[in-house]
Amino acid sequence: MKYKILLKQHIGAPCTSTVKEGQRVKRGALIASPTGLGAPIHSPFSGTVDSVSDEAIFIEADETQSEEYEKISGENVTDLLAASGAVGMGGAGFPTHIKCNVDLKGGYILVNAAECEPLLGHNIAQLESNLEKTLEGLKILMKHCNAAEGIFAIKAKHEKAVAILDKALKDEKSIKYHLLPDLYPMGEERAVVREVLGKLLLPTDLPSAADAVVINAETVLRVAEAVNDKRPVITKNVSVAGKLKKGKDTQVFMNVPIGTTVGRLIEMAGGIDGEYGEIIMGGPFTGHSVDPDTPITKTTGGIIVTDAFEDLSGKRVGLLLCACGGNEERMREIAGRMNGTVGLIQKCKQAVEVKGTLKCENPGNCPGQAEKCLNFKKDGCTDILIGNCSDCTNTVMGSAPKLGLTVHHQTDHVMDTVGHERMRHLTKSKQVQADITSSGDYEMTRIIEGGMLKIRIKEGKNIHIELPC
Amino acid sequence: MSISEETARAHVNDPAVLCCRAEKGIKLTCHNLEDPAIFDDLVDSGLLDLTGCLKIGQVIGATLLETCDSLTPLTSDKIDKIMEQSPTEEKEEAKAAVETKLPLPSGSGSIKISIGEGKDILIEMPVSASANMGPAADNTPKPEKLIRSLKRKHYKITKVERGPETKIEGTTLFIREGIEAEAVESQELVHDLKIEVITPDLYHTYSETIMDVQPIATKEKGSELGSGCTRVLDGVVMMVTGTDDNGVQIGEFGSSEGYLDENIMWGRPGAPDKGEIFIKTQVTIKAGTNMERPGPLAAHSATDIITNEIRQALKNLDDESLVVSTEEFNQYRRPGKKKVVIVKEIMGQGAMHDNLLIPIEPVGVLGAKPNVDLGNVPVVVSPLEILDGCIHALTCIGPASKEMSRHYWREPLVLEALFDPELDLCGVILVGSPQINSEKFYVSKRVGMTCEALDVDGAFVTTEGFGNNHIDFASHIEQIGMRGISVVGLSFCAKQGALVVGNKYMTSMVDNNKSEAGIENEILANNTLCPEDAIRAIAMLKTEMSGGSVETAERKWSPDVKANNLKLISNVTGKPIVPVENETSLPMSKKRLEKYS
Structure with missing residues (x-):
């Protein structure tokens, strides 16, 4: 069987192949190296290189595959992480060895187990089935990054995983967990920092501004494999859900070889049940439409087969863009598939553009949407398509229906498929239930508004602020 | 929010x-x-x-x-x-409250703030280095500086006929018979092209949608566009019209097909004047290409084969006695006066709206770059380039608000500002209006940076669209306003084009509407920028620049606001301003009767 291994599986430029047509490769062998910022790629199979293109390496895999793999080598943690090809497996694809090459000076490693996109379940399944290895990875990172504390950020609703964590962490002095409310987008990097550490970062800040590294739970597991087992990243945990013959519950597949096609994974999950709307790679909010031949990469989290789209019969539909949902291209695609005519396009007040993508100034906390809805009405829209988070969607629902605008959410066809409630009104509390870890003598918020930098401190002692000018 | x-x-x-x-x-x-x-x-x-x-x-x-x-x-x-x-x-009563507004030192180093203990501390400072730290401006009058001049020589045409060659004899223009075939041949997407000569007695003729109205002009040998000498024909204009193979108008929604005399707002800067002869091409393009960029472009390019042959004939005339009048435009910089720039948002949505920028000949095709291909980024031109036809407009829909090529040739705001001795007009910025929102903000930030670099006191922002175009329009104003520059916006708004977005810098706005009902009524050039709008905008900008403010209009659209503006201005200047006529001066078309009344 021939597999397509993409040369771009991370942020940055594609890798260049280090193998030639006809060459034999063992499972785990290095097949491509980064050209700049990036991470190497290893063969998930033993087999023969069939061909190499600008985009991918095609490998004809041997009939029988063993669990053995070619080990990576390195002097220290940074070298091993760099050699393993580990990247942020939550979807961002940022090279792990670069992200973790930081001195946190006694700060925090935040393990992102929020898994906040609906339907995904492989991170939680990993904590339930193999917490030990994940803890190994966390301890490696805490030592490596000079962090005093490791904190799992997990939604309170995952009671079983929380119970396992609770038990396992009893004797761990420096590792704890923090419970998150069941809202989207609690897993956004800066939302995790805000919820766990009580600090709101600027959209341009990295978590290191709060002395923290936020790292996806599966990436932590791969760190342990790289450092302790000298194993390169050649497999990925994937959630498959949607319109499947085996039922609508999410199925989790552990250690799927990278390069496996979306179609093959769907077959493994029972195959598509009848007619379908689209196949989404990723989650319902930030994923994109793919065809069955697409291979999975180090950043693939979910495969979702959806029902057909609703038909708007050409109605004028306004698009509300935000950082939580699809970008303009994706929203236009959905509006097109719904057979709507795109009218006014607006973006949420809190969505700011950072390096070409929208980021939310305060993820999951709505800045108000009534004015946007009035504008859609003025533009003559009858319908609006939104991709907003739980809180913003709730606010849109507070005014749009009364103005006669029919609200569609970009996840509607997904939620309908699996029989979940559509994103509409908020029925859960916005309040964070657990304690807020605070560092230092005071809490400080920084915002940039109307060209002014504003620093606000409610109360504190020994305050020192230094700014270059 | x-x-x-x-x-x-x-x-x-x-x-x-x-x-x-x-x-x-x-x-x-x-x-x-x-x-x-x-x-x-x-x-x-x-x-x-x-x-x-x-x-x-x-x-x-x-x-x-x-x-x-x-x-x-x-x-x-x-x-x-x-x-x-x-x-x-x-805040004032809070214990040990601190609220200080520090002027930032302009040198290097850092600001250090240490507070032993405090409550409700708020520190605000500008993100960029503070402005206006220098000494007060020098107020001694400085002389005007002539940058360049443009001369127009007018040649009168009273008759347009067909003949064996394209030439001008006296006041008669002859167009070569059979040139249509060459025009069709030149463009793959053009399947047919007819030329009709419309004289005033034929104004009640049916026409497909009017895609453009263009002056017929050429540069004299040795002159470049925007300076030197331009020859132009009076009494005659080019008019591009057309459909696709299936008879579908080259226009998305809102097209001006119908009887010419019922669908043209005479005398608008972009429209024909009553009494002029139209050389009207009716171009048929490949079915289905009417909504894509190459289709309309092919119709324009085919027409330009004919226009260009007339230009050559005009260029080769060496009988100075045929010149009936001359005009001269001088571009002065006026140091010490308020420095202003005009930002014109032009269409660049990529589907069918495009503009060819800076051709070799006035409103030509050759040598020009489509602003969509330029990425819609701001392009700075001189006011004289605008008046010399540096924009070949491919505007095909929303005929009442769109600016035809001829509009720029007679652009009222450029003319008013150019001749205003109190203003130092430093240039005109053309910026395309892209289709994708992120690109809209991409270009508007460049507009802000350009204005910042020019260090202007004030800016006018005009747009020829509404609805989605208002997103970039508003963003241009915001990007300029946030840099402390006074800004006035001009657009068709009224009822149908009411602004869908706004920001705190959109305080001085001029509505270009002329229609009775406040709508895009498909009458060619009806709601475009006219001298009365330019006068209002200049009065507002001067007010803003001198530290005054413009009163907030009533919330609901009312034509009284404009009437009051004009009254106030003429009271101050002592010059009466007579508003232009609108569609009510035209015979009522069947379409207008059914659709808009």
Whole structure:
């Protein structure tokens, strides 16, 4: 069987192949190296290189595959992480060895187990089935990054995983967990920092501004494999859900070889049940439409087969863009598939553009949407398509229906498929239930508004602020 | 939308309404409150009832007693206590409150702030280095500086005939017979092209949608576009019209097909004048290409084969006695006067709207670059380049608000500003209006940076579109305004084109509407920028630049606002301003009767 291994599986430029047509490769062998910022790629199979293109390496895999793999080598943690090809497996694809090459000076490693996109379940399944290895990875990172504390950020609703964590962490002095409310987008990097550490970062800040590294739970597991087992990243945990013959519950597949096609994974999950709307790679909010031949990469989290789209019969539909949902291209695609005519396009007040993508100034906390809805009405829209988070969607629902605008959410066809409630009104509390870890003598918020930098401190002692000018 | 502390302070006595869901037990801050600016609309829409609603100053700092959803008016039963002080007063009384506005030192180094102990500390400082730190401006008058001149020589045409060659004899223009075939041949997408010569007695002729009206002009040998000498034919214009193979108008919604005399607003800068002869091409393009960029472009390019042959004939004339009049435009810089720039947002949506920039010949095709291919980024041109036809406009829809090529040739705002001795017009910035939102903001930021680099005191921003075009229009104004530059916007708005977005810099706006009902009524050039609009915009910008402010208009569109503007201006200048006519001066077409009345 021939597999397509993409040369771009991370942020940055594609890798260049280090193998030639006809060459034999063992499972785990290095097949491509980064050209700049990036991470190497290893063969998930033993087999023969069939061909190499600008985009991918095609490998004809041997009939029988063993669990053995070619080990990576390195002097220290940074070298091993760099050699393993580990990247942020939550979807961002940022090279792990670069992200973790930081001195946190006694700060925090935040393990992102929020898994906040609906339907995904492989991170939680990993904590339930193999917490030990994940803890190994966390301890490696805490030592490596000079962090005093490791904190799992997990939604309170995952009671079983929380119970396992609770038990396992009893004797761990420096590792704890923090419970998150069941809202989207609690897993956004800066939302995790805000919820766990009580600090709101600027959209341009990295978590290191709060002395923290936020790292996806599966990436932590791969760190342990790289450092302790000298194993390169050649497999990925994937959630498959949607319109499947085996039922609508999410199925989790552990250690799927990278390069496996979306179609093959769907077959493994029972195959598509009848007619379908689209196949989404990723989650319902930030994923994109793919065809069955697409291979999975180090950043693939979910495969979702959806029902057909609703038909708007050409109605004028306004698009509300935000950082939580699809970008303009994706929203236009959905509006097109719904057979709507795109009218006014607006973006949420809190969505700011950072390096070409929208980021939310305060993820999951709505800045108000009534004015946007009035504008859609003025533009003559009858319908609006939104991709907003739980809180913003709730606010849109507070005014749009009364103005006669029919609200569609970009996840509607997904939620309908699996029989979940559509994103509409908020029925859960916005309040964070657990304690807020605070560092230092005071809490400080920084915002940039109307060209002014504003620093606000409610109360504190020994305050020192230094700014270059 | 949630408001800033500054807005909250300005609105302490306005109603307090939650902008979003807020949980029981929270302490209310400005971030929980909706902007009072939209309350009128919300009340009108039945979304809000402000009976019993407390004021913003009474709720900030109070605790919410129950979880409430967005747009809930805060009444006394919903909070624990009514706060008696406004947020400002509260701050003053707070223990060891610190609020300092420091002028930033301009040198290098750093600011260090140390506070031993304090409460409610707010530090605000500009993100970029502070402006206006230099000595006061030198007020001694400086002489005008002539940058360049442009001369137009006018040749009168009274008759257009067909003949064996294209030539000008006296006041008769001959167009070569059979040139149509070459025009069709030149473009793959063009399947047919007919030439009709429309003389005033034939104005009641049916025509397909008018895609462009163009002056027929050529540069004299040795002159470049925007300077030197231009020859132009009076009494005759080129008119591009067309459909696709299936007879579908080359226009998305809103096209001007019909009897010419019922669909042209005579005398608008971009339209023909009554009495002129039209050389009208009717181009048929490949079916289905009417909505894509190559289709309309092919129709224009095919027409230009004919125009260009006339240009050559005009260029080769060496009988100076045929020149009936000359005009001269001088571009002066006026140091010491308020420096202004005109930003013109032109279409660049990529589907069918495009503009060819800076051709070799006035309103030509050859040598020009489509602004869509330039990425719609700002391109700076001189006012004289505008008046010399540096824009070949491919505008095909929304005929009442779109600027034809001829519009730029007679652009009223450029002319008014160029001749105004109190203004130092430094240039014109052309910026395309891209289709994708992120690209709209990409180009508007470049506009802001360009204006910043030019260091202007004021800017005009014009647009020829509405609806989605207003997103970039608003963003241009914001990008300019946030840099401390006075800015006035000009656009068709009225009823149908009411602004869908806004920001705090959109305080001085001129509505280009002329239509009776305030709508895009498909009458060619009806709602485009006219001298009366330019005069109003200049008066507003001067007011803004000298530190004054423009009064807020009533919320609902009313033509009285414009009438009052004009009255005020003519009272000051002592010159009467007679508003141009509108569609009511034209015979009523069947379409207008059925669709718009």
